[in-house]
Amino acid sequence: MNGAIQLALVGMSSGSLLALTALGIVIAYRGSGIINFSHGIVGTVAAFAYWELNAGQGLSPVLAVPGALLAAALCGYLTYRLAIQRMARMSTLSRTSVSLIVLVVVQSALTLRYGADERIVQPIFPTDPVSLFGIHLGKDRIITFFIATVLVALLTACYGRTRFGLATAAQVENPIASAALGISPARIATSNWVIGSVFAGVAGVLLAPIVGVQIVTLTHLIVPALAAALIGGLRSFPLTYLGALLIGVTQAEVTRYVATPGWADAVPFLLIVLVMVWRGTGGGIRTAIVERRPKVGDGHIRPFILLTLVGGSILLLTLVFDLSYVTAMTITCTYGIILLSSVVITGYTGQLSLSQFSFAGIGAVITGLLLTRTGMPFLPAIALSLVATFVVGALLGVPLLRTRGVNFAVATLGSAVAIQGVLLQNPTYSGAYTPLPGPLTVFGWQVDSLVHPERWAVVCLIAFVLAGLVVANVRRGRVGRRMIAVRTNERAAESVGLNPWRVRLYAFALAAAIAALGGILVVFRQPTMVFERGFAAFDSILGISQVVLGGIGYIAGPLLGVLGHPGGFISTLLDSDSATTPLWIALVGGILSIWYLQARPDGAAEGLGRHIHLPRRSRPAPVTATTAAPPGRVPERTLRGQGLTVAFGGVVAVDDASLDVGPGEIVGLIGPNGAGKTTLIDAVTGATRPKAGTVTLGDKPIGSMRMHRRVREGIGRSFQSLELFDDMTVADNLKASVDARSGSAYLTDLVWPRPTAFTAGALAAVELFELGPDLDRLPTELPYGRRRLVGIARAVAAEPSILCLDEPAAGLSSTESAELGVLLRRLADERGMGVLVVEHDMELVMRVCDRVIVMERGRIIADGTPGDVRRDPRVIAAYLGDEPTEAEPREPVVARNETAREREEAEQ
Template sequence: MSAVLGVAVLGLGLSALYALASLGIVLIYRGSGVINFAQGAVGLCAAYIWFELHINQGWGYPAALLIAVAAAAAVGALIHIGLMRQLKSASSLARTIATLGLLISLQALVILRYGTNVNVVPSALPTGAWTIGDVTFPQDRVILISIAFALSAGLWWMYRFTDFGRATSAVAEDQTLSAAVGVSPDVVATVNWALGCGLAALAAILVAPIITLQASSMTTLVLAALAAALIAQFRSFPVAFIASVALGVGQTILTRYTTQPGLAAAAPFLVIVVVMIVRGQAVPLRDHVLARLPAVGTGRLRAPLVLAGVVGTIVLANVSSDAWTQSFGATFALSLFMLSFVVLIGYVGQISLAQWPLAGFGAWVAGRLGASQGMPLLPAIVIGILATVALGVVIALPALRARGIKLAIVTLGLGTALELMLFQNSTYTGGLSGTAVQLEIAGWNFDAGTHPDRYLFVTFGAFVLAAIVVTNMRRGLVGRRMLAVRTNERAAAALGIGVRSVKLYGFAVAAGIAALGAILFSFAVGIVDYTEFSSFHSILYTCLAFVGGIGFVSGPLLGSPLAPGTVGTQFGTVVLSGVATYLSLIGGVVLILSVLLNQDGIAKDLATSVRQITSRLGPRHQPQQSTVRRQLADDSADGATRTRTRVRPSALAVDRLSVRYGNVVVVDDVSLAVRPGQVIGLIGPNGAGKTTLLDAVTGFTRVASGRVTLNDDDMTRCSPVFRARAGVSRAFQSLELFEDLTALENIVAATDPTSRSCYLRDLVHPAPLKFSAGVLDAIREFQLEQDLDRPASELPYGRRRLLAIARAVANGPSVLLLDEPAAGLSGEETRELATVVRRLARDWGMAVLLIEHDVEFVLETCDELVVLNFGRVISRGAPLEVRNDPAVVAAYLGGETKVPSPSKELRR
C-alpha cells in the first residue's frame, strides 16, 4: 500500500499541471462561452519566453516568470479583442476553428524558433523530500499542488463573493440582460481571457522542470486537462481541482502498474469519452441566436470541370518532374481524405477531430494485412476501409448524445487514445520504422517514388470517384436529411427524420472515404509511419478543410495544398526557397484570417464567380422548380373539379399530464382533447407552460405523469420521430427552418420516404425530388409559388413563418400543433392565416391545437379555448365565454380571483 501511495505522490506534479490548465479553461469559458483549445499553446509560448529570459539571458527567476505570465495575459486579452469578439455571432464550429488556428500558429512559431528538441530546465522549487512513515513526499510536487489548491480556492471565492465574480456569472447567464444593467460582456470576457491565459503560462513554467520543455508535449498535456474541466462542467473551480488530482495520480499509477503501452497517457482522453456518454447532456454553449453555419454547395457536378481536371492531370504527368508529379499525387490523396470532412462536418454538422487517427486505423489494418499476412493490396484496402467504417460507427455512438463543441471534445479524446495506444506502440505497427508496404495492384506498381505518374492517376481517379459519390449524396434524399439534421435536429425529428440514422450514416461514409485517402497518402513511398496519424495532424487537416470550404466538394482541393508533403511544400521549396519551412505557420495564419473574413471558405467565392459567369452565358436552369410549377399550373387549370384529399382522421388526447424540471412543476395535471376538424386554442400569460406542454406532446420533453394518446394509442414514451410518422406535426415558435435548403426542399423534406434504401442508392444515383399531392396543396394554400427556389434564409420574415407552417402540413398530418403562428405577421397576413387555419381543419380534416397571444386571431379561429396559468388549467370553453372569465382576466391583468393554487416557482 505504501508503494502505491508513494507512486501516487509522484503524480501530484502532473495533477498540478492539469489543475492549473483546467482552471484557465474554466475561467475563459465562464467569461466568454469559448472552450480554448489553444490554452496549451499559449502556455508553451510563455514557458519559452521564460526560458529565453531566465536561461538564455540570465534574468532572475521571479522577473522572468512575471514577464512571461504578463505576456500570456496580454495575449489572452488580445485574442478576445482581436478575434473572439469578432466571432460572437459565429457558429460554435467557427469559434472552435479559431482556437485551433491559434494552436497551430503558436506551436509553429515555437518550432521555428526552438525546434523540436527537448530542453531540460532547472526547478526553482526545492527538490528535496519529506518522509512520513514509508512514504516520501517530493517537496516540489507538494508545493505545486498546494499552489494549484490555493488558486482554485481563491478563484472560487472571487467568483462567488466579489462584484467581478457576480458580473461574470451574470454574463454567463444572459449577456443581453447583463449589458442592460451596465455590465459589459466584452470587458468581462477580456479580463477572463487574460486571467485564463496567465494561468496557462504559470502552469507551463512551474511544471516544465518535471515534464521538460518541448514544442509538442505541453500542448498534448493541456488538452488532457479538458477532461478535468469537463467533469467540472466548465464552471466549478473546486471540482476541476479535485478531478485534476484524480487524473494526474491515476495516470501516474497506471504508468507504473500497467503493461499496456499508451494506456496511461490515453487515460484522460478515455475519461472524456466516458463522462460525455454518461452525462449525456450538451455543454451549455451560449451560441448567438443568429449563429450561422458555413455554406454548403448544391452538389452539382460540372462535367466541363471534371474533363478539364482529367486533361490537366494527363498534362502534369507528362511534363512535370517526378518531384512535382509526386506532390500533386499526394495532394489529391489528401484531398480525398478531406472529402470526409465535407460529408461529416459540411453536410451533417458533426464536428469530429478524430478523422485522421480514424483514417490511420484503416491504413494500419491494410498495411498489417499486407506485411504480416501477405494479403494482396486490393483486398487489404477493402478490408481496411470496411474496418474503418465499423470503427467510425462506434465513434459515432457518443454523437447520438452529443453535438457541436461537445462532440469535438469527445472525438478528440477518442482520436488521441487511438494514437497513444495503437500508433505509438511499435509492437503493433511493425517496429520503430513502421510497416513496409508495396502499392501494387494487378501487377502494376503505383509507388510514388518509382512511378509518380501512375500514383498521380490513381489518386486523381480515386478523388474523382469519391467526389461523384459525395455530390450524388448531396443532391439526393440523403442530402436533404443530412442538411436538415445539420441545421436543426429538433425540427428534423419533428418531421419524422431519423436523426440517429443520419448521424451514424454520415460517420460511416466519412470513415470509409477517410480511410481510402489515408491509405493512398501513407502508402506512397513504401513505408507507413503510423506515428504521423496524430490528433495534431487531424486538427490541422480539419482547419485546412475549413479554409478551402468545408461544405463544398472543391474545398479539399483548395485547402490541402497548405498541408506538409503536398504541392504547397514543393512550391515553397522550389519556387519560393525556404517557404516550406513556414507552411504550418502560414496555414495557421490563413486559417485565422479565413475565420474572420470568410467562414464559407474559398470554394464559396469560386462557386459564386462560376455562377456569375454562367449566368451571363444563359439563364439558370431550375428543373425541379420548373416541374413543380408546371404541376401547380396544371392543377390550377382544372381546379374547379379537383378535390383535396382529406387527412386520416385522428384525435389527440392529453390526460392529466404533468412536467417537472427538478422540483419545479411546469405543467400541472393538464387534460385536453383535439378532434378532427376542430381548432383548439391554448392561451395564457407568458410563463404559463404552453410551449412546454407542446414539447411534452411531441416528445421533446419528458413527461412526469399523465398520458398522451392518439386514437387511444398511448404515445407517452414514444420518440418525436415516431409521433411525427404517426401523424402528429408541429410548427415551432422560432420557425426552425432548414436554412441551407430552398423553400421547396424544406417542404419536400417533410414528405420524403422514410425507407433506408436511399442510403445506398443515393451514392450511385440520387433520387429526384418527388412532389406529393400534400406538397402541392401546401404550396398553393400558403401561396409560396414564387419563393420555391429561394433559400429559406433569404425569405422575408412573414414568408418564412408561412413556410414553416406549410412544411408542417405538407405530409398531411392528422394533428397539427402551431406555436404562435401569427407572431410577427401584419394585420392582413394574420387575417389570411386565420382563414387558412380554419380551412386546414374544415377542408383537410386536421385536428389543430394552437398557441397564440393575438386575441382577435384566437377568437376568429378557435372552436374552444383552454387557458393555462402557472401550468394549470384555469378556464376552458367557447372563446367569448373564456374571454369574460374572471380567472382569465386575473391571469392576464393581475387581478384578484379564486384560482387553483399554483406553484410559485418561475416556469418556462
C-alpha cells in the same frame, strides 16, 4: 501497496498541475463561450520565456516567473483581441478554427526560434523528499499541489461572489441584456481570456523543471486538460480540479501496472466516455438555433468542367510535370481526401471532429494487415478496409455522439490521442515499418509510387474525384437534406420526423471511411508501411484549420486548403529543400489565414464560386407529385394528454394539465405570457419530457416516444420562433417533411441520389399557402409573414392527424391573419385534421376555434366554447380583462412585466 499509494500521490501532484491548465480553459470558456485550443501553446510560451529569462539572462526565479506569466498574459490578450474578438459575429466553428490556427502559428514560431530540442530548467522549489505516512515525496510536488488547491478555492469564491464573476456569468447568459446594464462583453471576455492564459503560464512554468522545456510535450498537455474541463462541464472549478486529479492518478497507476504502451494516453478519452454516458444526451439544442454556420455548397456536379479538369491534370502528370510536382499532386489529393471527410461530418452536419486523421491511420493499418497476413489483392483490401473503418467509426460514434458542439470536439480529440497511443504507435497491432508485400497493381496496372510515381499520382487523383463524387451525391440526395436539417436545427429536424442522432452517427461513420481512403493512399506511397507519423492527433487540428480556410461546406474546400500542406504545391513552388520552409509556410500562412477567415468566414471555395459567377442552384425545384390524386382526409385520431406536469429545476411550468384534440376540431390554447402554453405543446409533441402524465394518440400511448417518432405517428407542429432550415430552399424544407424515412437512402445516395418529387400532401400545402413562386428561394430571402407560412406548410405537408401550431399569426397583418383562419378551417373541415393552436390574436381564436383552453401559471383554468370562455370570470380576471361585448371582441391584455418564473421558463 505502498507503491500504489506513492504512485497515487505522484499522480495527484501531476494532476494538480494539469488542473491549472484545465482551469484556464474553463475561465476562457466561461468568459467567451469558446474553447481555446491554443491554450497549451500559451503554457509553452511561458515555459520558454522562463527558460530564456532564468537560464539565458541569469534572472532569479523571483523575477523570471513574473516575466514568464506576463508573456503568457500578452499572448492570450493578443490572441483574443486580434483573432477571436474580430470574429464575434461568426460561427463557433469559425472562431474555434481560429484558435486552432493560432496554435499552429505559435508552435511554428517557437520551433523556428528554439528548435525541437529539450531544454533543462532548474527547479523553482526545493526537491528534497518529505515523508508522508512512510511514503517519500518531493517538496516541490507538495508545494504545487498546495498552490493548485488554493487557486481553485480563490477562483470558486471570485466567480461566485464578486461583481466580476457575476458580470462574467451575466454576459455569457445574455450579452445583450448585460450590455444594457453597462457590462462590456468584449472587456469581460478579454479579461477572462487573459486570466485563463496566466493559469496556462503557471502550469507551464511549474511543469518546466519536471518534464523539461519542449514544444511537443507541453503543447500536448491540452488533451488531458480538455478532458478535465469537460468533466467539470466547462463551468465548475471544483469538478474540473477533481477531474484533473483523477486523470493524474489514473495515468500514474496505468503506467505502472499496464505493460501495453499507449493506455496511459487513452485515460482522458476513457474518462470522457464515462462522463458522457453518465450525464446522458442532454441539451444544447435550442442554443444552436440562432448561430450562424458556414455556408454549404449545393453538391451539383458540372460534368464538362469536371472532365476538363481531370483530363488536363492527367495530361500534366504524365507528360509535363517533373517528380516534384507529381509528388505535390499526390500529397494534395491524398490529404485532400482526408479533409473531404471533414466536409461530411463538420460541413454538412455541423459537428467539429478532431479525429479524422486517426481514422485515416485506422484504415491504413487494416489494409496493411489484410495485405501482409492474408495476401488479399490491393483493391479488395481497400474496399474491405473502408467497410471496417465505417464500422469502427459507428462504434466510436455511439458514445461520442452523446454530446455535441465543443464537447464533441474535445471528445474526438481525446479519441484521436487514444487511437494514436494504443494502435498507431503500437507495433504489436500496426506492424510499423513493414515492407510493402510486392508491387501494387490496380486492374493489372502496376502503380508503385517509387517505380511509377506519375501512375500513383493518377490513382490518387481518381480516388479524390470518386470520393468527391460520393460527398457531392450525399449532399444532393435525401441523406444530404437530412444532414443539413440536423446541422441547422436539431429540434426542427425532429419535428419533421428525423432522428438527429442516427443522421449524425451515419455522417460520422461515413466520414471515417472517407478519411480511411486518404490514409491508405498516404501510407502506400512509401516502400514501407509507417503508421506512427502523419496520423497524430494534432494533424487533425492542422487539417481542420486547412479545410475551414478552403471552405468546409464545399467539395473544392479541401483542395484549396491543403495547398499549403508540407510537400504540397506552395512549398514546391517555393522550390526550397530547407527544413524550415514548412515552418515558415505554416507561420505566414496561418497569419494570412486568420486575416482571410475574418473577411471570408465561409472559406476560399465560397469566394471563388462567387467570383467566377457559378449559380447557387442550377435548376428550379421540381414540383411534380408522385400521384395525381388530391390528398384525402387524414387518419382520424384523437390526441389526449392527461395529468401532464413539466418542471424545470424547482420551477413548475405545467401543473397537472389535461387536454384533448379530436379529428376535425380546432382547439385554441390561450393565456398570458409565461402561462405554460408552449411548454404544454412541447410535452404532447415530445420536445420536452414531462415529469408526470400520459399522452396518447388514438388508442396508442406515445408518451415514451421521442419527438421524431410521434411525428411519424401523425403529430405535426410549427414553432413560435419559426425554426426553418435556412440553408435549404423552401422546396427542400417541404421535402424534408415528406421524404421517405427508409434506410436504403444511406446506401443508394452514395452512388445515385434520385430526385425526390413532391407528394400530393406537399403539393396541396404549396397550393394552399401559395408558395409556388417561393419554392426555389431560401427562407431568409422571404418576408417574415411568408416565412411563418412556410413553417406551417412544412408541418401540413406531412398530412398529420393532429397539427400543433405555436402562435401562427404572429407577425401577420390583420388580412393575413383572417386568411390564415380560413386555411385552418379548411384543414379541419376538409382534411379532418385536429388543430391545437397557441395564439394571442383573440379575434382569430374566437372566430375559428371550436373550443378554447385557457392557462394561467401552468394550470388550465377554463375549457369550453369561445362564448363560454369569454364570459368566464376566471378568464376575464386572468387574461381578457374587462368582459367584452358580443359585438366587439376585445383584444387580450398581454403587455405586462414578466415574472422571474416566466423568464426562467422562457429560457428553458
